[in-house]
Amino acid sequence: MSPAYPPTRTGAEFSEPAGVRIPDPYRWLEADTAEVRDWQREQAALAVSTIAAGGQLERARALVEAFDDGARPELPAPAAGRWFRTEAGPGGPEVLVADAPYGPGRVLARLADFRDPELGADAPVPTLSWLAPSPDGRLLALGVCTDGSEHHRIRLVDVATGAERADAPPQTLHSAWAGGVSWWPDSRGFSFFALTGRPEDFAQAVFEHRIGDGTRIEAVPIPEGSREYTRLQYSADGWRAVASHRLGSPAPVAVRALDTPGEPWRPFVTGLPLGPGGTVAGHIVGDAYIAVTDVDAPRGRVVAIPLDAEHPDDPSTWTELVPQGDTVLRAITPVGDRLLLHGFDRTVAFVRILGLDGRELPGEPGRVPLPGEGAIGSPFFALTALAANPPASERDGYVFAFSTLTTSWGVYRYLPATGALETLRAPGIELDATVELACATALDSTGIPFHVVRPAGADPAAPAPVLISAYGAANVPLLPQYQGDLAAFVAAGGTLVQAYLRGGGELGSDWFRGAHRERRHVRDGDLVAVAEHLLATGIAAKGGLALTGGSDGGLMCGVAVTTRPDLWRAVLPRAPLLDLIGGIRDPYLEFVIRKAWGDPDVAEEVRRLAGNSPYELVEPARFPAVYVQAGATDPRCPPWQARKFVARLQAAQRGEAPILLHVFENAGHGAATSPEVLAQQDSEWLAVLLDELEI
Template sequence: MNYPPARTVGVVEDVAGIAVPDPYRWLEEETPEVRAWQREQAALATSVIFDGVDVDAVRDLVLAYDAGSRPALPRYAAGLWFRASGSGVVASRLPYGEGREVLSLDEGVLSWLAPSPDGQVLAAGICDDGSEHNTIRLVEVGSGRPLDGPVQVLHSAWAGGVSWLPDSSGFYFFALTGSPEEFQQAVFVHRLGTGTALEPVPVGTSKEYTLIQASTSWEVASHRVGSPIPVAVRRPGQEWRPFITDCPGTIAGHIVGDHYLAVTDVGAPRGRVVAIALDDPDDWTELVPEGDTVLRSLTPVGDRLYLSEFDQVFARVRILDRAGTMVGEVPLPARGALSAPFFPLTGLAVGNPAPCFVFAFSTLTSSWGVYSHRPGGDLETLAAPSVTLDATIGEGRAIAPDGVAVPYHVVSGGSTGAPVLVSAYGAANVPLLPAYQPDLAAFVAAGGTLVQAYPRGGGEFGRDWWLAAHRERKHVRDADLVAVAEHLIATGLAAPDRLALTGGSDGGLMCGVAATTRPDLWRAVLPRAPLLDLIGGTRDPYLDFVIRKAWGDPDDPEDVRRFLRLSPYELIRPGVFPAVYLQAGATDPRCRPWHARKFAARLQAAQEGEAPILVHVFENAGHGAATGHDVAVEQDTEWLAFLIRSLGLRI
């Protein structure tokens, strides 16, 4: 391959007393030289990937299965349902009924929406560059008249957007206090017609996310995005007081009367439901004990509680009364998954109490539908799935080096000897769900077989499964992945010359480790929006926050040595590597595009084989959540074309 030249520099970083050479440090900068190099790499990637491939046919396939993308759930307030529709927000009397446009978007992506409890004002988060950074727009529902709102920028939608006060006079929100690059955030309160002020929630100097939950009697500050706890409480108008401040586990719940009803893994790795008295943090009552399923979230609906859980990764929803007694179960359409935020904290932003439980549901072979259920009633289909994949679902288990069985699902169109794509994540207590993903469905429709693996580190099987590949045990995730790949080859489901791997974000790091440490296993590796340089990540305030949580202490020499053994950029040595296609977003605030640039440059220089090492940084694309639809389609088209080219598929 005739790659755009990438010079090296003699930079050596001192990290906790350890000298770390960084020959491609210059690619971290956003200079004209770097942008030109990035454009040349993108042009090369496109020319190589689409050589001999029918671009229009691939795009048509992507669009056909993208039709099953997750629908936006409507939000309820004062007899109205608000939902994203086209390029705006519509309000109607029924969840998906004909309605009136309340907010029109000429440009930008809707990150979230939150109507006031009285239905008079709509708050919405708007992102205009794919980055997830969004600003709050306020409109008067009756007239569509814009209202003055806060000027602060929200780093993402992870804290739920805004939390309205019950009297609709204003709302709390969590936003940046400076530039996005500084990654300093705080809680603010905005009162309609008055203005915005900092809200002094006692959470110290932590960069962790905080979401305020408000009722007429209590306000609760839930703190920590991945394992939230009710860190502070108060009566409205009174001072905040610390509540549960020293707890390594998760306590994720809602205010119900004078109690905080929550799912917790404290004393129960698979979860239990408790009621905590809001006037006494030591007064806990167990409502639902730990069982065989993994409890995930709780949603109050009237005088009932809808308890979402995982039964061997498949969704189950039980209905409880306020005392925790089971009074029913939601008859789900099939064995599949409910739509849910990545992190428990975001799931606490349920908005105004709705008269029914509204949820999105899909399977590995059928796209997202939207359903509602009322206590004592039947399941109602609000929006039916639009795509059904002609494939079967199987399952298997691979045995990791320490004897633990690592499960996976197989989605196959029935072709014998079809190329196999492994998709996995295994990090941050985030569950990889048995749910519909348009890009993966398009790969199966193109003749491939999908293996969705569940290595340790994810949230599929409870707290112990997560912690088994957390911080100093991060390497366990990589060993689990190798065990799955070797098992697929040993059982004849896959062959090394037709086996590919993909993953995003921390899953992109997993891909980088796999490509550099076991290149013999893979024909192609496709990291998306990847984290690839752990040492460099410690210089980024956001990633420094993530690395300290999930990996270790960059100020500890032993932890730094461990980083060096697990950081893909540092693992590159001259050798023969599989085909690699790195896809990144120019405005990604989480895994900045320089990760893909530096890794690609170093791997291109180290490649002694003939397989291409390609990188494409897409403009106006971020980490995925706020990337515009047209850009996402182009990303998926190139990603799928690379697989088609690398694995010899024909469409």
């Protein structure tokens, strides 16, 4: 019997973007009112009690604790012969400085000391969005979030004394997606990308902050009307700067000579398309910008563009250092006089070792000896990765995190001088399971690859309870890496299928283009192809298939449950986007929808948006169990997205399976959510799966 849901009224409101009238009966749930907050709390209480009644919550919590080795570790950052890192302390995370990446350290800051005083004694311990030491090692900049939202402020710490400086910039950063601060090579200040007003208005600009002398907006020339992210990159000698613009497909749109007083910015690589075929992501090396690009190379190639080129926006004038091959090239990191080239071979990571001319070096191994077939830790977006993988000295080496689907994250360092791979932190967990790469066939005959992770000893010929995890959006690669909640599901006896759907970045920009904008529906077809393949081949049994995904992957879940409810036993969206039409009214979501889905000012495209929007797709049906998680302070997929969808789905449910919603307080989109809340989210999520799949 279905639970007794909290009473939910409907209204006569409608949306009318571009003159297209679309009913919106639960629009009142977008507001932050006492009525909405009470409704949200009642839904959370119902979810908690229903999950507890299933009898799997304590078991799920124990599994989550056993297989949680922490999120991907933040790498130690070098500066002036010292290393800066975070560690768990008795009162929460601490920031340390040491003489070696993980050597004995001195505490510089405790995150608990940055609690928001307006939230009182019960305020959660803040989270660290990033840390960045100045090149001379004297100052440390920290990005501190106090409410789980990812909105954060810059804090400045004096390394010698550990004292917090009072002259940090006052601006709020919307997220860490622009990589925090970019220190000037002379350590006298830094640039950063931050909000110019209220977070909900989503207006941002590049700022420069001179230590002891205030903050001002830096007038960087970017494409007119663009609301994309920007990060400034500096040459090691401090003579040049480039402005890399756009989150998922960055390009160095402007260059500036810093050794000439008063020299203005000038256009550099401009005119490239937004999205596939428009990425030029790299670093200043000598007098050139050396980058991985998908321009005329959907799987990627490496090019060098002179900083003083007469026509840098003409790809025919670029010097090709590494041509396109059979594998996907993703990022490049200068380390001393070498280039380390990171890519994927059928989703599995590799790192090639090249000279600055792009050629392999005689007597060197050609590749970094990675500790298995898995993934190197890297941000979702190419612009953020420019900050996460900065040029390094030969002395400091190439430091990276690595994991596999069955082995948790370790931290390693490759030293070019010796060719040795040093284990700085060994992985703490190894899942007893097998991994197999397989393939389904989409309706257009495209092969859709997926990994199958089975508990050791499981009979591959016997149907198993299966969870599909997928994403397929924004050129973000879903990779064969460790995720504690998924590992806990396998340890409990489930079989995990990680599917690589079109729209993602696993197989190059053609793969991304295959489900981009007007082709977004292709991802949904790819998912169905994988699900039907699992049933047809006996990997899963009918009634034993579940689905999960987060953010845009949550939208994928919403489409799947409303259009093919017959396929699923349970669907679990996390921090989801679920209402594209309502999202047009939100400045941040409007920015995302406009670049990734379609133009909300064009009636035909609005109709297409509605045809891909789960909230609009809900019709009376027998739905499987649905458990939706959201964060109360999520600025990307705000909780009203989940509230409206769940309210409509509860009213449309004609079956007995529960439709549950839990909006977690002090939780956002995940990156700044506290470990305690993440563990609670994972435990409830896993308990629903164990109960519904009868594991």
